[in-house]
Amino acid sequence: MAYDPKKKVASMLRQAKRKSRKASPNAITKKIYLEAQARKMDKNPTAPELAFEVMMKSLNIEYTSQKIVGGKIYDFFLEKYNVLIEVDGDYFHANPEKYKPEDLNEMQKKSIKTDKRKDIIAKGSGYGLLRFWESDILKNPNFVRDILIKFINYHS
Numbered sequence: 001m002a003y004d005p006k007k008k009v010a011s012m013l014r015q016a017k018r019k020s021r022k023a024s025p026n027a028i029t030k031k032i033y034l035e036a037q038a039r040k041m042d043k044n045p046t047a048p049e050l051a052f053e054v055m056m057k058s059l060n061i062e063y064t065s066q067k068i069v070g071g072k073i074y075d076f077f078l079e080k081y082n083v084l085i086e087v088d089g090d091y092f093h094a095n096p097e098k099y100k101p102e103d104l105n106e107m108q109k110k111s112i113k114t115d116k117r118k119d120i121i122a123k124g125s126g127y128g129l130l131r132f133w134e135s136d137i138l139k140n141p142n143f144v145r146d147i148l149i150k151f152i153n154y155h156s
Contacts, residue, residue, distance in 0.1 A: 030071065034068050034071065034073060035068065037073060038066035038067075038068055038073050039066070041065075041066050041073065042065050042066045045065070046087070046089065046134075047134075047138070048087045048089065048132075048134040048137045048138055049065075049075055049087045051137050051138055051141065052075075052076070052085075052087050052132065052137050052144070053065070053076075055137075055141060055144065055145055055148070056076070056148070059145070059148060059149065059152075061078060061148070061152065062078070062079070062080060063076050063077060063078050063079075063085075064076070064077045064079065065077075067084060069084065069121060069122060069125050069127065070121035070122075070124075070125055071121075072114075072117070072118045072121055074086060074118070074122065074129075075087045081128065081151070081152070081155045082126070082127055082128060083127060083128035083129065083130060083151075083155075084122050084127045084128070084129050084130075085129075085130045085131075085132070086115070086118070086129070086130070086131045086132070087132055087134065087137060088115070088131055088132065088133055088134065089134045090133060090134045090135050091108075092107070092108070092111055093108070093111050093112070093115060093133075094108035094109075094111065094112055095133050095134070095135060097133075097135070098135070115131075130147070130151065132144050132147075
C-alpha cells in the first residue's frame with residue numbers, strides 16, 4: 001500500500017478533532033458542576049454567611065453571592081468595588097487564633113492551601129479580596145462592620 005499524504009493529513013485532522021472534543025466536555029462539565037455547586041451553596045448559606053449578608057443589607061451594600069472566578073467559588077462579590085469576599089469558618093479554615101499549626105488535621109491543611117490558591121487567583125484576575133473569620137462575624141460584628149464601612153468609604 002502506497003503512502004498517501006492526503007490520507008495522512010485527513011487522519012491527523014480527525015485525531016485533532018477527537019482530542020479537542022475530549023478536552024471540551026471536561027471544561028463544560030467543570031463549568032456546569034461549579035455553577036451547580038454555587039447555586040447549592042447560595043441556597044444553603046452557613047450561619048456566618050447569613051450573618052454577613054444581613055450586615056451587608058443593613059449597610060445597603062449591593063452584592064452577589066457565590067461568584068465563580070478562575071474555577072473557584074467565592075462567597076460574595078461587590079461589583080461596584082470589584083472585590084471578592086470570603087467568610088472563613090474557624091474550624092474548616094483553621095483560624096490561627098484557635099488552632100496551632102502542629103494540631104491541624106489534613107482537611108484543615110488542604111483548606112489553607114486552597115485559600116492561598118484562591119487569594120492568588122482573585123488577585124491575579126484583577127479582583128480585590130477581603131477575608132473575615134466566622135468568630136469575628138458572629139462574636140464581634142461591629143469590628144467586621146467597621147472594616148466594611150472603612151473599605152467602602154476608602155473606595156468611594
